[in-house]
Amino acid sequence: MVYRSGMSLLGVLLAGGCFSEPPTTPAEGATESAGSTTGPSGSESGRVGSSSESSSSTTTTPPGSSGTTFEPETTGFGSSSTGPIDPTTPSTTGPPPNCAGAPNILYLAFDGVELTAALADNAPELLVFDPLIAGVHGPYTGDDRAQLLESVRGHFQPFGLCVTDLVPDATDYDMLVVTSDTLADGNALGFEALDCGNSVANNVNVVFLSDEVQIGGTKRAIAISKFAAGLYGLESLGPPATSDLMNRFVAQTLNGATFTEPCLELDSAVCISGTCPQGQQSSFDRLTAAFN
Numbered sequence: 066m067v068y069r070s071g072m073s074l075l076g077v078l079l080a081g082g083c084f085s086e087p088p089t090t091p092a093e094g095a096t097e098s099a100g101s102t103t104g105p106s107g108s109e110s111g112r113v114g115s116s117s118e119s120s121s122s123t124t125t126t127p128p129g130s131s132g133t134t135f136e137p138e139t140t141g142f143g144s145s146s147t148g149p150i151d152p153t154t155p156s157t158t159g160p161p162p163n164c165a166g167a168p169n170i171l172y173l174a175f176d177g178v179e180l181t182a183a184l185a186d187n188a189p190e191l192l193v194f195d196p197l198i199a200g201v202h203g204p205y206t207g208d209d210r211a212q213l214l215e216s217v218r219g220h221f222q223p224f225g226l227c228v229t230d231l232v233p234d235a236t237d238y239d240m241l242v243v244t245s246d247t248l249a250d251g252n253a254l255g256f257e258a259l260d261c262g263n264s265v266a267n268n269v270n271v272v273f274l275s276d277e278v279q280i281g282g283t284k285r286a287i288a289i290s291k292f293a294a295g296l297y298g299l300e301s302l303g304p305p306a307t308s309d310l311m312n313r314f315v316a317q318t319l320n321g322a323t324f325t326e327p328c329l330e331l332d333s334a335v336c337i338s339g340t341c342p343q344g345q346q347s348s349f350d351r352l353t354a355a356f357n
Contacts (some may be wrong), residue, residue: 113134129213153315157201159278160227163234167227169356171293173214175230177204178242188240188267189233195229197256198271200246205274209282213243217293218284220323221311224352239296243289254278257295261336263355268296285322291315293322297355299348303330324348 066158164170172188181200183192193199207213210230218228248255258270272292274285291301291311302311309325312318313332326349337343340350 069079077269088241115201126175141294152155161234162229164227164229164238165234165235167235169224169226170223170235171217171226171228171296172234172238172240173217173228173289173293174242175205175210177244178202180242186246186265186267186269188238188269189236190250191269193269195256197267198242202271203246204252205243206245207274207282209285213286213289214281216283217290220290220346221293223324223349224356226356238267239266239293240270240345241273241289241293241296242269244271244273244276246273247277248273255292256302257292259295259298259300259335261298263297270296280316286316287318287320287322290317294348294352296354299324299351300346301332302348303332303348307331309348311346324352326350 071176092342112189143219164172178191180191180193180202182196182200183190183194185194185243186192196259214228221228227256253273255271255273258268260268260335270292271276271288273333287310295309299311302309304313306321306329307317307319309329310318310322311324312322326347328338328345328347331338331344331346334344334346335353338345339347341347
């Protein structure tokens with residue numbers, strides 16, 4: 066079963082839970098206001114609530130302008146010693162750019178898509194169970210697309226997930242639509258999809274990275290990876306877990322964050338915890354199990 070929940074760059078709303086910004090000033094001057102929630106449906110896919118956020122940074126400018134930058138990284142994610150990669154250039158050491166032949170594929174759809182409401186998600190057919198994300202989604206217009214792709218690839222590289230921004234030459238893949246569109250709440254990021262145990266194929270979700278979400282490229286990459294990880298059963302961690310990409314508040318997550326091994330407290334446990342006590346999650350172990 067796939068659960069849905071409202072999510073923002075600063076946090077996530079899971080079933081019955083609404084998280085607001087801590088009273089202390091968040092990193093990079095970010096603030097958050099959270100929306101309403103409802104419980105997960107008993108159908109194949111359900112979506113829970115919505116969340117909104119505003120965020121600002123004095124070191125970055127919004128996507129779409131020539132000044133979009135990535136913050137310094139401690140692990141190299143989001144940057145390259147050889148400059149931004151060209152996703153259309155075939156690699157001589159890895160899978161093809163469109164991940165042909167890869168066993169596990171995540172397609173980041175930056176170019177705009179139209180999703181049609183259906184009885185179940187089906188990424189190759191552009192079908193979605195949830196009517197909240199059905200419809201036309203415009204392209205991502207930021208000038209940092211290649212850097213975002215490189216960062217997300219780095220986040221998931223230890224798990225053998227092939228990440229591409231080209232339509233995969235495959236019949237089985239998950240898709241995260243990355244758009245510069247704005248939701249009704251101008252600061253909302255969208256809705257988290259949670260597929261416990263990676264049990265459902267061809268999941269689809271959308272992340273809304275509009276110009277109004279004024280954070281740097283590194284935090285945008287973190288948001289993309291956090292949304293994508295939900296498609297494989299990862300849940301949002303309660304604060305503080307700033308070194309983990311599933312940290313509750315994206316704006317407070319460290320630039321060099323990874324999917325870490327320690328068992329950390331969850332915001333609101335939905336899935337079975339696996340190797341950790343119930344109510345906790347090892348992001349590394351849960352992702353590893355998702356692809357085995």
